[in-house]
Amino acid sequence: MERLADGDRASFHPVFAALWPVLRRLATRSLGPDEGEDAAQEALVKVFFRASEFDRSRNALAWALGIAAFEIRTARRRRQRRREVSPPEGIPEAAGDTAPTPEAEAMARDLEATLEEALGDLRPEDAETLRLYARGDRAPIAAATFRKRVERALARLRAVWRTTDGRP
Amino acid sequence: MDDPETGLKERARRSYEWGRLAGAARRSVLLLPVLGAASLCCPSPGAILAGGAGLFAVVTFCLWRGQEFRRGVRPGLVAGVVPLVLPVVVQAVGHLCGPGRCLLFPSVCGLAGLAGGIALGVLAPHPREARGIPFVTACLIAALAGSVGCVLYGLFGLGVMVLGLLLGAGPILAARRA
Numbered sequence: 415m416e417r418l419a420d421g422d423r424a425s426f427h428p429v430f431a432a433l434w435p436v437l438r439r440l441a442t443r444s445l446g447p448d449e450g451e452d453a454a455q456e457a458l459v460k461v462f463f464r465a466s467e468f469d470r471s472r473n474a475l476a477w478a479l480g481i482a483a484f485e486i487r488t489a490r491r492r493r494q495r496r497r498e499v500s501p502p503e504g505i506p507e508a509a510g511d512t513a514p515t516p517e518a519e520a521m522a523r524d525l526e527a528t529l530e531e532a533l534g535d536l537r538p539e540d541a542e543t544l545r546l547y548a549r550g551d552r553a554p555i556a557a558a559t560f561r562k563r564v565e566r567a568l569a570r571l572r573a574v575w576r577t578t579d580g581r582p
Numbered sequence: 583m584d585d586p587e588t589g590l591k592e593r594a595r596r597s598y599e600w601g602r603l604a605g606a607a608r609r610s611v612l613l614l615p616v617l618g619a620a621s622l623c624c625p626s627p628g629a630i631l632a633g634g635a636g637l638f639a640v641v642t643f644c645l646w647r648g649q650e651f652r653r654g655v656r657p658g659l660v661a662g663v664v665p666l667v668l669p670v671v672v673q674a675v676g677h678l679c680g681p682g683r684c685l686l687f688p689s690v691c692g693l694a695g696l697a698g699g700i701a702l703g704v705l706a707p708h709p710r711e712a713r714g715i716p717f718v719t720a721c722l723i724a725a726l727a728g729s730v731g732c733v734l735y736g737l738f739g740l741g742v743m744v745l746g747l748l749l750g751a752g753p754i755l756a757a758r759r760a
Contacts, residue, residue: 418598421648426598430591455590462594463601466648 415474418465429465434458436475437482444486444548445493453489457482476572490550535574540567599646606645610638616666620730623673629733637662637726644719650712654719661702661720661751662727665694665743669731688739691732695743698728699750709755721751 417425437457442450461478468477533541543563546553552560617634621627641659644651672690702724707716725747732743 421602421646421652426595427591430594434587434590455593458590459594459597462598463604465598466602466605 415468416470419468453485457485543567603646606642610642620670623670633730650715651719653716657705658720658723661698661724664697665728666731668694669734673734688735688742691739691743692746695746696750699747703751703754
């Protein structure tokens with residue numbers, strides 16, 4: 415990534431080959447296969463768009479995952495907005511559309527297991543905050559307070575991630 | 583590699599190039615106030631605008647291309663900033679141009695070129711480094727930046743500035759090579 419940021423076009427393919435599977439796995443785990451694939455593509459394109467801004471002092475994988483996480487959050491919000499919009503007249507809403515499907519529940523369980531493993535080194539309250547955040551929920555506190563807690567927990571997670579070099 | 587992945591790779595590659603170009607242009611925009619000030623000081627700003635456009639284009643290209651091209655940008659700009667700014671300042675604080683041309687006081691360009699040449703000699707990458715690309719880039723950018731300032735005094739001012747650059751940089755580069 416450092417070489418790519420410096421303008422070395424020869425390092426494009428290795429970076430692409432290393433990043434694409436990681437981002438796709440992360441996004442499909444969080445959003446499901448179709449939406450996850452789209453979000454992963456958007457994230458990858460954004461990572462490459464911002465590659466020249468990459469700061470050498472940072473961990474490249476954590477930086478790319480941060481962009482992907484933002485893209486996943488955006489996709490999740492988009493999905494929530496779609497659900498909030500009522501269907502046009504004459505088209506009945508599918509039964510149980512707002513209820514989580516078995517597939518979604520399985521994915522949530524899978525995500526929780528992964529988070530549990532990755533967050534093992536964090537304090538329990540940080541882990542709980544991130545778990546809520548990953549599900550799109552919020553603790554019964556003010557939104558700004560929760561956002562600050564998430565930021566702090568993410569910073570600690572990044573520190574743990576950096577120490578373990580992406581292998582929690 | 584399957585087709586969708588090839589398509590994605592091409593999209594990512596295009597995005598990478600656009601991102602680099604946007605970043606390069608964003609940094610080059612910082613030159614615009616100085617170029618604007620220079621163009622305001624002379625009643626015939628056409629030459630200044632042409633030189634400024636050239637400088638903007640070269641700096642943007644080098645930053646976009648990166649690697650050895652990028653390494654010459656900073657030394658070139660540092661060396662070129664004296665002959666770029668000094669004639670403009672002298673012009674602004676009381677030395678007025680005649681209508682259409684500014685032929686007086688070219689010695690300012692000579693002195694500024696000399697100072698810029700010394701800076702270029704000290705800061706420029708070694709001429710043999712990376713096939714000479716960083717060195718040539720630094721010289722080109724310094725000369726373009728200096729020409730924007732010194733074209734206020736016409737072609738004579740430009741020539742004096744280039745002579746000053748050569749006289750300032752030459753001995754230092756020779757000493758560095760030895």
